[in-house]
Amino acid sequence: RRYQGSPTGTDLECRGWRQEAALRLLNNNLDPEVAEKPEELVVYGGTGRAARSWDAYDAILRELRELGDEETLLVQSGKPVGRFRTHERAPRVLIANSNLVGKWDDWEHFHELEAEGLLMYGQMTAGSWAYIGTQGILQGTYETLAEAGRQHFPDREGLAGTVTVTAGLGGMGGAQPLAVTMNGGVCIAAEVDERRIDRRIETGYCMDRAPDLETAIERAEAAAEAGDPYSVAVHQNAADFLEAMLDRGFVPDLLTDQTSAHDELEGYYPSGYTVAEADDLRESDPEAYVEASLDTMARHVRAMLALQDRGAVTFEYGNNIRGQVEEYRGVEEAFDFPGFVPAYVRPLFCRGKGPFRWLALSGEPADIHRTDEAIRELFPEDEALLRWIDLAAEQVQFQGLPSRVCWLGYRTDEEGLTERARFALRINDLVREGEISAPIVVTRDHLDAGSVASPNRETEAMRDGSDAVADWPILNALLNCAAGADIVSVHDGGGVGIGNSLHANNHVVLDGTDLAAEKARAVFTTDPGMGVIRHADAGYEDAIDEAERSGVHIPMRREEGDDA
Amino acid sequence: RRYQGSPTGTDLECRGWRQEAALRLLNNNLDPEVAEKPEELVVYGGTGRAARSWDAYDAILRELRELGDEETLLVQSGKPVGRFRTHERAPRVLIANSNLVGKWDDWEHFHELEAEGLLMYGQMTAGSWAYIGTQGILQGTYETLAEAGRQHFPDREGLAGTVTVTAGLGGMGGAQPLAVTMNGGVCIAAEVDERRIDRRIETGYCMDRAPDLETAIERAEAAAEAGDPYSVAVHQNAADFLEAMLDRGFVPDLLTDQTSAHDELEGYYPSGYTVAEADDLRESDPEAYVEASLDTMARHVRAMLALQDRGAVTFEYGNNIRGQVEEYRGVEEAFDFPGFVPAYVRPLFCRGKGPFRWLALSGEPADIHRTDEAIRELFPEDEALLRWIDLAAEQVQFQGLPSRVCWLGYRTDEEGLTERARFALRINDLVREGEISAPIVVTRDHLDAGSVASPNRETEAMRDGSDAVADWPILNALLNCAAGADIVSVHDGGGVGIGNSLHANNHVVLDGTDLAAEKARAVFTTDPGMGVIRHADAGYEDAIDEAERSGVHIPMRREEGDDA
Ligand SMILES: NC(=O)c1ccc[n+]([C@@H]2O[C@H](COP(=O)([O-])OP(=O)(O)OC[C@H]3O[C@@H](n4cnc5c(N)ncnc54)[C@H](O)[C@@H]3O)[C@@H](O)[C@H]2O)c1
């Protein structure tokens, strides 16, 4: 309602590019092209907000416009609460969202405090102003599904000839159909909200819609038979949809889910209601809503388990649906299917790899195309990376500020520069040389190699049992602050819901200056480095190997020298 | 066992004073004169440790000796896990202790992970290397009791003529008898562990011991009658002791408790066992221990409530004894007596005041005496402060590195310097000029104005209901890191037990350089400033007044202008 628009170009509203970057990123998160419900300040992932209220939004923008080059603004759950003199290499903005003391760290206390206007749910990149629309998740989904394909269908090209079934076409889940087709496969996705289906079809993330499950399965089987990529959405509740699939005797090759099951009140829709009816019930009787929602979720998971029994390769896609039904509906077998992280992502984390991303503050697509070229120049030997860059350049429509994401890691070169640092320093040079028209801001998801503790997702089933240890994301935030990131944030509850995770991220603004180069060099070493040391500490060979290969100093390894 | 001794003097083992300070502080925390159980690396407060293991201790010292002026060491629950290049103004050491993801954030999960060697309980200043023995708490206790005296016995001089009853003469609780006598009052304290009584008498913190409660009460009443300061310890379990007091019909003027009730397994002793027997039971049958311990605690609180009914001014002294018996023994009236913070401390927090402290790295008492003089020079108008400094200089025996504590706040002068910054800059000058023989390190408790969320203690009954919001300590840590503190730490569970609090602190090394002056000026503005903004945000008049008086920028006040 009071969205001030998303400034682009090379004229500054703020006193420097670091502040301007924060201002543009916040606005970009709320850009109607980017945000799922901008009028409510909701960016994605259930109720992940960018600011606590429109008053808070206005105040943040006002503060950013006034903020000096040696000052730091404090944002507490989406509200600006202070501004202090620090120094030039310190962050310009520090953010803490949704954090609660452990014993009170659950949705119930969160909602009470939210109702009092004291807290905001920041999800991962909503409250930290690092969301870039569905592309952000597209690369992760692409990589995850590619890895699933390699592991389970080694004889096929990618996912060609296979059918993947899922549900939820929201801010992140909407990336699934495209990620499947980019891998050559076929996808059937259930979604209760027709508007979400419209949106995925408009933006090219989903190819088709079917009037019912039967039709969807027929078309999907035909495409798979022919080896063609194809995606189709069905307007149906996921639990009903999977039960119908069981009745019909259809078994997908891959099965997952990206409804916002982590939030049973505001993210997941119960069966037996239209979206409008459910929205009314949520208002009038939230307790009844929660009960109905959890009942549907239990049916949903039981159907997934039944399809797994019949041969579908089944995994949770980071929405805590297993944890929810185990805790609230006693579905003890829920954890019989794995999470996507231990299954497909952890080997990358061990090497400091994670969802690294950047945005062109100019608003110019050409600036991102130049960064795509830089990737091709810097990493000519990395085929998977280059395939992604080509597909992305071709198929991804920009939403809001043009941006790109790809997974880069630690892996130092002869000069000791990590992949991430090499890229950032190159881009900083291109900005200095004017080949890129305005600064690029480099950031990442909170879900990264060394930045998150989330026992039902990123740190599920850690080798040493350290799943719930949250010292790591805190050290990650402090260290990136020390290294000179321009924005640092710490959130509770991203992805899997309040009390289930703690995580951090950071931004560095590449404005072509020497200061930016110093910051980039430090932050893009410390940040992926945390991933390496965290996984080496847990005893993962890949991480220990990466530390040795790339010279990451691990104080207690030299004493132990064991398999940890 | 493998304690390497506590270096003093002006020769460095490390590559700079910042690193040397960390090394000396860690060793000081484990100095047998300072630590409660140095052989187990336990510094104070139940099992608050300085390092995870002796191997980890050795490795930290080795890392600190190697650490460069532009490097940062990471300590995860008392174990060094990484070392990265940052920059000169960044912290040299970053520490995260005992942090768990919310849903797992309790003693049960903590103890499992601790047994696996993955976590360490850092208490507040144990794992952050800022403990200074019982003096640290003495000033806080002195101020708290003085305020209690002002509120409840306005016609008396301090506590003269009143009897205060308490229990627990451990690392912090041991300060109680001396704080009472410094205020002119009489104190009777119960303690189950005779060695603790011996220690308090040896160090001058307690004057006398009595063979039984009757004798103690007789002597106490005589001293109170005469208006003389007097303190006496009784070797007895607190629950038995208070029940006996009820039987005898004696009602103290003030009543509190500082057993380590926050930790029912390792901090609190059940009735019916000697210390040795209880220690055996803890080993052989921890579950039985916990049950017996909680049973005793319930009797203990019920006796406090009964004495309160009879007229004793009763308050909890930050050990979560009310929360424990409410949660585990259903004693719902437990919260009928208040915590010491809302009762006596919060008005100070609103003005950024808190337990500011410093240590002489030289090991020379003369250096601290010079700082005492600096206090007298800088704050000649503050009578309470000067009385404390005089009494402390006279009565406090140094333990380990000579140190001093006093509560300083924000309250800027004409140049915009806070009380804390004024003091630190003055000391930095004295170090530069050689009037102080080696650098002074300035730090504070984790319990401070803007650094802690602890709903049963520091943030109990906040005016706006924001007790459990933990964004604040995280912002505090990030901001002090940004401002250039030399050590920054974030801990879970200090004082009130795992899952019940989140808190941070920082150190700045005053080595006489310009860099130290810059850091001190920034950190000692941001740090007490967090206290002012946190309490202003919660609607406290004192904080809003302080912000206006001292020019603390509060972004959303100018819009609201209400009573919040
Ligand atoms: N960071 C990650 O790696 C990651 C990756 C993927 C997904 N996730 C998780 O996946 C979930 C989805 O994220 P999002 O941003 O797309 O959320 P979102 O809230 O924007 O979208 C959820 C979608 O699910 C639909 N939906 C809800 N209940 C349904 C039901 N019962 N049947 C069918 N459709 C239903 C909603 O209409 C909505 O379109 C979240 O829990 C998120 O945390 C995380």
Ligand SMILES: NC(=O)c1ccc[n+]([C@@H]2O[C@H](COP(=O)([O-])OP(=O)(O)OC[C@H]3O[C@@H](n4cnc5c(N)ncnc54)[C@H](O)[C@@H]3O)[C@@H](O)[C@H]2O)c1
């Ligand atoms: N930061 C603060 O302001 C603050 C201030 C004071 C106290 N506290 C809290 O007070 C408690 C004590 O701290 P500490 O450092 O002195 O702990 P400690 O563990 O060193 O000492 C506790 C003492 O209590 C004795 N004790 C235990 N159970 C007893 C019983 N049933 N009867 C009689 N004596 C018993 C023990 O023998 C021990 O000497 C902790 O919970 C601490 O967190 C906090």
